[in-house]
Amino acid sequence: MNPISHEIIFAQEIRDRIKKVVGDSPVSLHEPTFEGNEWRYLRECLDSGYVSSIGEFVNRFEEALAEFTGAKYAVAVVNGTEALHIALKLSGVRPGDEVLVPALTFVATANAVTYCGAIPHFVDSEELHLGIDAEKLRSYLASIASRQSDQTVNKETGRAIKAMVPMHTFGHPSNMDALLEVAEEFSITLVEDAAESIGSIYKSRHTGTFGLTAALSFNGNKTITSGGGGAILTSDETLAQRARHLTQTARLKHSWEFIHDDIGYNYRMPNLNAALGLAQLEQLPGKLKMKRKLFLAYKEVFAGMRGLKVFEEPEDTVSNYWLQTIILEEENEDLKNDVLKLTNESGITTRPAWMLISNLSPYERNPRMKLACSSSLSKRIINIPSSPNLVEKK
């Protein structure tokens, strides 16, 4: 008989501790729950006849999002990817520009840059916030870029480095003060990818309100969902108007003529999806409480286990804990696949962080800094079941 290996023992221990929190039944990574006005609003939407890009729920959802986040304006669109596409465009990203994006993110962050005809330039993350490492970025820019009139230019490629896109990984806020400083120092526009971070706060301000523009997502796996959906946030009235214009085919107001003054997009969120989104948004405070309780439960059961840590929001931030995260210690990075295999085989859905997008074939030749920390994190992160309904409402 083979002795049970060290790897299996480690994986079993993780599985068993997770089970103490979530129980013995199979659990998914994150699933939505519909416990509020979802039915009522969908019915109202259908009864109104307005299920498409015009309707009361789109306006109500946008107003509620602006109020909740503290952004002056929210513009609801079909998903977070397209929200980021338009957010970047509105922030002045033009074909041939470079845009700084973390290598440790979902591929949509880079794709949105590509849709603008711009070039994702990959930067490293830090382990405290899981977001872009501002200090490393400052040194890197100082060495590879030069200031030319009012912009920063990559000396090697000759292209303007126009924007940076902090992404709040798994909902945990990036270190915004430090990133804003670097952005200002180099005249780089800050656009936030807040797709994962609705409800997450950095120093009393909601994520998505630090950039000139930002993108939210309401995909089915997010903290709240509109089926598919996203929103552009901004506090600039002109940009908000432009967001509405561009996402509705750039059509000018006229009683009946079809006059479009720009290349527009058909990105407006349908009223049907906004009805669902609004009902979900009303329940967000409750979901956030439950997600925090879930984090505390994981923190407690993993206390004292060696070889990993449960990620905890750093000081000055309040995370939505969208995806609960354990980070293996460096000497245990080889155990990641054992843990993923055993937990998933046991009905506990877990997943690793994304493969660094700088390593994906469409982006493998893009400019990048040394990605030591992102690379290490990518080998050590495991997301564990995170649905708010995994803990009792109390």
Next chain:
Amino acid sequence: MNPISHEIIFAQEIRDRIKKVVGDSPVSLHEPTFEGNEWRYLRECLDSGYVSSIGEFVNRFEEALAEFTGAKYAVAVVNGTEALHIALKLSGVRPGDEVLVPALTFVATANAVTYCGAIPHFVDSEELHLGIDAEKLRSYLASIASRQSDQTVNKETGRAIKAMVPMHTFGHPSNMDALLEVAEEFSITLVEDAAESIGSIYKSRHTGTFGLTAALSFNGNKTITSGGGGAILTSDETLAQRARHLTQTARLKHSWEFIHDDIGYNYRMPNLNAALGLAQLEQLPGKLKMKRKLFLAYKEVFAGMRGLKVFEEPEDTVSNYWLQTIILEEENEDLKNDVLKLTNESGITTRPAWMLISNLSPYERNPRMKLACSSSLSKRIINIPSSPNLVEKK
């Protein structure tokens, strides 16, 4: 006292004849009705927990669309514009190519070409089908283009003329046999913009099954709606698989790793919208009958009125009559705005054809042939109330 002008008398006569069909209450141009399984399917969708890009309704909707249209494959996406974007990309349209599109169409036809980095090249329409004029196109290509190996090149710009996009205007099928002949003669790929023509038939085949790929739309103003939505049609298995892949972020199948092998898109239709779409599709045959009855009612009340005709499907086509269409005679084109003004002021929503997109500022410098017929049609077309529920179900 001023005598009533000729213009007002003409407009009043049109308004009064429309009223004989639709009654005296205010009517919109086209509004959806929900009289089948909409509510049940939405409820089932919510109860399943799958409201987003995975779910039973997306698959069922796609299968039902393939069966209804006779295309082998249907891939459901967020809207018709993005469906056409991917349809063009799949058909080999590359940055710098030219794509032939009618000048008389909704702006999305050209925008989808632009999203591919390609250049819309505007061509004229003919009055019998309201689609691209195949004969004029043949002469035009013979004069401006040259054959180089297996492609046709615009001699003036040096760019390949890669594809043509017939659009079935207001649901009325274009003259597909003639267009297919020209496409073959010049090795130009045919991609159909069937956004308006679900349920429309050309010589026993559903529109959207003639091109290598095609796009449908289920926007709220269309014959059937999924809130927002569209679909890519193709009978090529490889292209269908590629459509699914590209519209779901180009992610490779893997238990947990995120590997994306191309620049993908987040275009998949949410299950919530597919639930609505499926319920609507089940009712399509009934809606088509009612739209045909409405056409016949308009045809009857306008019989004998001089100065205009009600557009009737040409031989060999069966139109869905998405938007009922009257076409003023050339000597009456100056009366169009009087008619639009009076009818809309009387609560009868009418609208003109689109301004030619070749005249819109983003496209005013694009290549084009002489657009005599499109230009004339654009001045003479008026769409009148077209909702299927305007006539009794019998």
